[in-house]
Amino acid sequence: MRLLSRIAAALLALLALQASAVSRPVPKGLAGTIDRFVSAHAFSGDILLVDHGHPVFEHAYGLADRADKRPVTAETRFQVGSVSKWFTTLAALKLADRGRLDLSAPLSHDLPGYPASVGDRVNLIQVLSNMSGIQDRLSTRYINRPDVAAQRLSAAEAVRRYAQGPLVFAPGTRFDYAHTNWLLAQAVLERASGMPLERLLQTSVFGPAGLKDSGVTHGDFRHTHHHAVAYASPEPDAAVEVHVIPGYLVPTGTIYSTAGDLARLAHVVYETPWLSRDSMRALMTVHDTAEHYAIGGRVMQRELGGGRVTLAWEIGSMGGFKALLVxxxxxxxxxxxxxxxNLDEDTLSAFADDVLEAWYARP
Incomplete structure (x- = not known):
């Protein structure tokens, strides 16, 4: 009986310790910064701040589905737009760590049959940094022709149709945020791994990092469990925005996640030895200083709290869905x-700046 009492006391102490860690007080000024933003923009969604794995602040606002009056919660899943590029890059780096992929090798090595006049001059680092220089034969067609978005092609076949144009600038000399780069990235990763990118992401990123509410959607995202619906604006009568992305463009926006999963993955990637030193160096190396773009996302330096802070900055848009991870x-x-x-991306970035300033403010 005495032993059971001791065990119970120990468990209660552990639970109390965990509760105190999770419920740390919000730094002075931070709550006001968030409240003003939420009020000014009729914000609908989830805001989460995590410090060393412990939530400092999380609040869900508005409705995930206005028709059903279903509220946003911490478990609500959102499409994350171009943050999918960061996920895809992590999958590439995990393949590199396993010796299955050389990010510095020419594309012609990874894609046999790809025109040597281009493939011998471009490597995957240049593709993942949007600096390949390969002519973009896809973005305009994809935006203007619904039939292109509906095509059921393998990534390899889509490369043959849309990503074999000539170089429009020398690889590594300019930034071009083009769908073609990410079509090529998907084709390379699928060939190197021998599996569809969706499965590769599950086995190399989602699963190993412990993400329970992240995945890849094909077709209408509204068929996904715990999904949010995207709207054209905060107005009550705003139209629903549905964007369907073809299976050969997974990195451009087909991934969904929750705030908790995104924060968890950031902690795993940047604060644990989940990647090799070489892969971390590749992930953090900026290739276009004007855009602050590394591979799969941005890396920038900010003066915060009297010191210089390195920020990994991922932002994405998919119709009315907007996502930011800093x-x-x-x-x-x-x-x-x-x-x-459909919050404006510039507004979202400005809010992130305000939050960081308040979070790092000295007492």
Whole structure:
């Protein structure tokens, strides 16, 4: 009986310790910054701040589905738009760590049959940094022709149709945020791994990192469990926005996630030895200083709290869905904002700046 009492006391102490860690007080000024933003923009979505794996602040706002009056919760899943590029890059780096992929090898090595005049001059680093220089024969067609978005092609076949144009600039000399780069990335990863990119992401990123609410959607995202619906604006009568992405463009926006999963992945990637040193160096190396673009996302330096902070900055848009993940590398702080009412990306980035300033403010 005495032993059971001791065990119960120990469990209660552990639970109390965990509760105190999770419920740390919000730094002075931070709550006001968030409240003003939410009120000014009729914000709908989830905002999460995590410090060393512990939530400092999380609040869900508005409705995930206005027709059903279903509220946004911490478990609500949002499409994350171009944050999918970061996920895809992580899968590439995991393949490199396993010796299955050389990011510096020419594309012609990874894609046999690809025109040598281009493939011998371009490598995967240049593709993942949007600096390949390969002519974009896809983006305009994809935007203007619904039939292109509906095509059921393998990535390899889509490369033959849309990504074999000539170089329009020398690889590595300019930034071009084009769908073609990510079609090529998908084709390379699928050939190197021998599996569809969706499965590769599950086995190399989602699963190993412990993500329970992340995945790849094909077709209408509204068929996904715990999904949010995307709207054209915060107005009550705003139209629903549905965007369907073809299976050969997974990196451009087919991934969905929750705020908790995104923060968890940032912690795993940047604060644990989940990647090799070489892969971390590749992930953090900026290739276009004007865009702050590394591979799969941005890396920038900010003066915060009297010191210089390195930020991994991932932002994405998919119709009315907007997603932002900012992680202070080394400080192990993450800010995640997920929105389903078409919040302007510049407004979202400005909010992130305000939050970071308040979070790092000296007492």
């Amino acid at each position: 992680h202070a590398v080394g400080d192990d702080r993450s800010l995640v904002v997920l929105n389903n009412a």
